[in-house]
Amino acid sequence: MSIFVIGYYALLLGASCLAAYFNKRSLFMLLFTLTLVSFIIGIVGGVSALWFVTGAAALILLAGMTAYGFREFLVQILPGEASKEFKTAPLTAAFGMFVIFTYLVMGIFAPLIAPHGEAEVIASAFAPADDTMLLGADQLGRDIFSRIVYGTRNSVGLALAATVLAFLLGAIAGLLAATKGGWFDQLMGRIADVIMSIPSLIFALLMLSIFGPSIPVIIGAVAVIYAPRVFRLTRAVAGNVVVMDYIEAAKLRGEGTWYLIRKEILPNSTAPLVAEFGLEFCFVFLLVAGLSFLGLGIQPPTADWGSMVRENATLISFGDITPLIPAAAIALLTVAVNFVVDWMLHRSSGLKE
Structure with missing residues (x-):
C-alpha cells in the first residue's frame, strides 16, 4: 500500500473524527460517506481512481473558495439592498455569477486575450501545444x-x-x-x-x-x-x-x-x-x-x-x-x-x- 493511499484514508478518517467531536453532523456525514465511497472506489479502480477523486475534490474546493471570494467582493462593492441580497446568496449562485462574469470578459476583450486571430493559420495541422499555442492547433493549423x-x-x-x-x-x-x-x-x-x-x-x-x-x-x-x-x-x-x-x-x-x-x-x-x-x-x-x-x-x-x-x-x-x-x-x-x-x-x- 502506497504512502498516498495511507495518507488519503488517514486524512478522511481524521477529518471525520474531528467533525464528529465538534458535533458537525452534516460535515461528518459528508466526510464519512466520502470515506466509504472512496474505499469501494479504491478496491475497484485502484490508486488511479483515488487520484481522480482527490483531483475532483480539489476542483470542488477551489470552486467553492472562488465563489466565496467573488460573493464577498460583490457584497463590498454593491450598495445597500443589493449588498444584503448577495450576502445571503448561496455559493452555487456566486459561482455561477463568477463564471458568467468570466465569459463576459472573454467575449468583450477577445482580441486582447487571444494571442492569435480566430482564422489565422500559424502551424501545421494538429500541431502539439507549445509556447505560442496553449492547446495546440486544429485541423487547419489554427490556434x-x-x-x-x-x-x-x-x-x-x-x-x-x-x-x-x-x-x-x-x-x-x-x-x-x-x-x-x-x-x-x-x-x-x-x-x-x-x-x-x-x-x-x-x-x-x-x-x-x-x-x-x-x-x-x-x-x-x-x-x-x-x-x-x-x-x-x-x-x-x-x-x-x-x-x-x-x-x-x-x-x-x-x-x-x-x-x-x-x-x-x-x-x-x-x-x-x-x-x-x-x-x-x-x-x-x-x-x-x-x-x-x-x-x-x-x-x-x-x-x-x-x-x-x-x-x-x-x-x-x-x-x-x-x-x-x-x-x-x-x-x-x-x-x-x-x-x-x-x-x-x-x-x-x-x-x-
Whole structure:
C-alpha cells in the first residue's frame, strides 16, 4: 500500500473524527460517506481512481473558495439592498455569477486575450501545444485556444441575441393576450400550440435548409421556436395579475392597454420572467451549439464552440481531450446560468432557508 493511499484514508478518517467531536453532523456525514465511497472506489479502480477523486475534490474546493471570494467582493462593492441580497446568496449562485462574469470578459476583450486571430493559420495541422499555442492547433493549423476565446463572443453572443428576440416576441404577445383576452388570447394560444408541437431541432433544420445558415436566419428561427414557451409563462403570470382589484380600478380610470402593461402588470411579473430568461438562454445556447455541431450553425472560418467539437473530433481517437474543451465550455456556462436562475427563483418564491 502506497504512502498516498495511507495518507488519503488517514486524512478522511481524521477529518471525520474531528467533525464528529465538534458535533458537525452534516460535515461528518459528508466526510464519512466520502470515506466509504472512496474505499469501494479504491478496491475497484485502484490508486488511479483515488487520484481522480482527490483531483475532483480539489476542483470542488477551489470552486467553492472562488465563489466565496467573488460573493464577498460583490457584497463590498454593491450598495445597500443589493449588498444584503448577495450576502445571503448561496455559493452555487456566486459561482455561477463568477463564471458568467468570466465569459463576459472573454467575449468583450477577445482580441486582447487571444494571442492569435480566430482564422489565422500559424502551424501545421494538429500541431502539439507549445509556447505560442496553449492547446495546440486544429485541423487547419489554427490556434485552438484563440478560437475558444473568440468562440465565447460568437457562440454566446448569437445565443443571447436569439434569446432576447424570443423573449421580446413571447413576452409582448403574452402580456397583450392576458390584458385583452377574447379572440386575441385564443388566437395567440393556438399559434403557440402549433409551433410547440413541432420538435425544435427539426423545425430549426427545416428553416436553415430552406433559407440558408446565415446568422439572421439562425436568430429568427430560434426565436420563433422558443417564443411560444415565453408566451405561455408570461400569459400565465400576467393572467394572475389582471384579475386583481387595482387592475380593475385602473381600467375604470380609463387607462389604456399599454399603461396597464407598463405600470401595473409588468412590475408585478418581473421576477419569474427574469428567471425564465435565464432558462430560455440555456435552451437556446444548447440548440445553437447543436446546430453548429451539425454544420448548420455559425459558418467557418468564424470560431464557434459547437463546430470546434466536430472539426477536432479526430483527436479523441488519439487520446487527446482537446475537442472536449469547447464542449466543457458549453456545459460550464449552462450549469452556471442554471445556478443563478435557481437562486432567483428561490428569491422570487418568497421561501426562506
